[in-house]
Amino acid sequence: xxxxxxxxxxEEIRNAAKLGVISGVTTNPSLVAREQRADFKDVIKEIxxxxxxxxxxxxxxxxxxxxxxxxxxxATWSPNVVIKVPITPAGIExxxxxxxxxxxxxxxxxxxxxxxxxxxxxxxxxISPFVGRLDDISHDGMQLVSDVVAIYKRYDFSTQVIAAxxxxxxxxxxxxxxxxxIATVPFKVLMQMINHPLTDIGIDRFMEDWKRxxxx
Numbered sequence: 023x024x025x026x027x028x029x030x031x032x033e034e035i036r037n038a039a040k041l042g043v044i045s046g047v048t049t050n051p052s053l054v055a056r057e058q059r060a061d062f063k064d065v066i067k068e069i070x071x072x073x074x075x076x077x078x079x080x081x082x083x084x085x086x087x088x089x090x091x092x093x094x095x096x097a098t099w100s101p102n103v104v105i106k107v108p109i110t111p112a113g114i115e116x117x118x119x120x121x122x123x124x125x126x127x128x129x130x131x132x133x134x135x136x137x138x139x140x141x142x143x144x145x146x147x148x149i150s151p152f153v154g155r156l157d158d159i160s161h162d163g164m165q166l167v168s169d170v171v172a173i174y175k176r177y178d179f180s181t182q183v184i185a186a187x188x189x190x191x192x193x194x195x196x197x198x199x200x201x202x203x204i205a206t207v208p209f210k211v212l213m214q215m216i217n218h219p220l221t222d223i224g225i226d227r228f229m230e231d232w233k234r235x236x237x238x
Contacts, residue, residue: 023198026076026184026206030054032068034209039072041212046075048150048186048206050106050130051082063099070100076148078128080106081116089116097125104128104147109137114144121145128184138170142179150206153197154187164193168200175201191215 026046027038030053038044047069059065066079077100081092089112093105104126107113117127126147132138133156138149151170153163167185174181184204185197191214197205207215 023194023202024204025194025212026204027073027212028053028186028188028206028208030057030059030065030069031209032057032065032072035069035072038209038212044073044075044212046077046102046204046206047073048078048106048128048184050078050080066096066099066103070102073102075102076104076126076128077102078104078106078130078148080108080130084108084110084112086112086115086119089113090119093120093125093127094123106130106150109141114140117141117144117146121147130186132170133166135166135169135173138181138183139173142174142177142181146181148182148184148204150184150186152187153185153193154189156187157189163187164196164200167197167202171201 024045025043026048027035027044028048030049035047054062054065066077069077079096081089083089083092096105097103106128107117108131109129120127128148128150129141129146130150132149132151141149151166156163156166170183182203184206185202186206188205188207188211191211194205194215
């Protein structure tokens with residue numbers, strides 16, 4: 023399973039990139055607005071200069087023709103841009119057109135296997151089941167990931183599953199067990215995946231023993 027970073031914060035992306043474990047970045051209008059960067063194009067191009075992998079940039083229209091027009095423009099910003107499209111009738115229509123033009127789409131806000139099936143049939147390169155938001159309303163978000171993975175595997179769809187709306191490290195573990203191709207995580211969760219109290223205790227003991235041995 024690959025790890026993407028779910029953020030529009032360039033500093034977080036730079037720090038994560040140093041680890042050598044991030045394969046891509048996902049953004050959305052809310053994440054971009056949080057950074058108070060007025061020029062969306064500049065944000066995406068700056069991210070593309072840091073991460074040599076898929077970068078999801080979302081359309082902001084709910085009309086199919088406008089989605090297609092926006093997507094064609096956004097796709098020129100960088101060769102590794104993926105167009106993020108909401109799962110609506112217009113979004114599926116736009117994806118069907120864009121996929122035939124070899125413009126990769128990430129269908130977002132997926133909450134059911136039916137949605138995921140239709141997105142794959144439309145030619146989506148990626149599907150993003152939102153795990154945390156389902157958990158928030160007492161549904162099993164990871165069961166959706168597992169169901170989508172099973173359907174895609176059964177019919178040999180090429181669409182890759184991005185476990186999204188990740189809230190904590192255990193979401194990543196369960197996503198990996200379920201067979202998700204990718205988990206896209208906030209920077210905070212990425213750091214939590216690295217940290218463990220027993221690792222910290224072990225390091226402290228090693229350093230204390232070394233000081234006694236070396237006399238420093």
